[in-house]
Amino acid sequence: MLDIKIFTFLKVAELKNYTKAAAYLNLTQPAVSQHIKKLEEYYGCKLIEIEGKSVNLTEGGKALYNYANFQAANEKQLINRLKSIETPLKIGATLSIADYYLPSYLNSYISNSNELFSLTVKNTKSIIEMLLNNELYCAFIEGIFDKSLFYYHEFCTTKFIPVARKGHPLGGKNSYLPEFHNYPLILREEGSGTREIFENYLYQNNDSILSFKKIFEISSFGIIKKVLKNSDAISFMYEDVAKQEVENGELCYLSLKGYSIERPLYFIYPCNSLMKGRNETFYRNLTARGILWKNYDSEIIP
Secondary structure, eight states: OOOHHHHHHHHHHHHTOHHHHHHHHTOOHHHHHHHHHHHHHHHTSOOEEEETTEEEEOHHHHHHHHHHHHHHHHHHHHHHHHTTOOOOEEEEEOHHHHHHTSHHHHHHHHHHOOOOEEEEEOOHHHHHHHHHTTSOSEEEEOSOOOTTSEEEEEEEEEEEEEEEETTOTTTTSEEOHHHHTTSOEEEOOTTOHHHHHHHHHHHHTTOOGGGSSOEEEOSOHHHHHHHHHTSSOEEEEEHHHHHHHHHTTSEEEOEETTOOOEEEEEEEEETTOTTHHHHHHHHHHHHHTOSSOSSOOOSOBO
């Protein structure tokens, strides 16, 4: 059972106000202040700084908040388990994976499994934040993440390539990067894994998105592909995202000199999660069905 002082600290951090936290917890404001003081004495550092009416966490406070918030969520899961209350497995997925890799698995899963789940679709940055804030148990992500914080499986490797309309001026050519600059560029929003991959590629080639004629941000691949079909814009995406449109003769893959990017897609969950066993069972069931992924690492990588 978590100490009441921890819950007091979490509520003050959340509301950024001692008075509101006291009212919510049905405590007096002096009692709230005393709880925070006792925690600061125990951990030997300042946790909260008050400047005027502003209540802010110190670096130590932020560290305690992340830890305590996780433990509070773990305790809630433990209580649910002890009470035999079944809670859905809270899964996250980035847009590319959710739209183009998961559907065939989910169709079979719903038909053959008794495990309940809820699926949240957001960009990579948002999914990572939700995992660390205990709002999700596990996730399928692309892009870069801190491997020291998560257990992970590499379940698929896919090509990340430039795409444009069929008959695009660059179609059928092996072009140099500066030639791409002459056309509008469509990117996902900041925080998306695909955008991060592309911007890292440009950085490694002493370039940036500012070199392009025009830049448009669109968060939906469905809309991106529709725009590509009717313009000279280009975009970069995973091969399977555009596969159907390429096979239908609506889009084409472009060739860029010296360019070759293959990226792994990951199944991840926090290292200190009490849901480890459930997450691993889910992943084993997932890969055992053999519907989506042929190449995956069956070992947990710490």
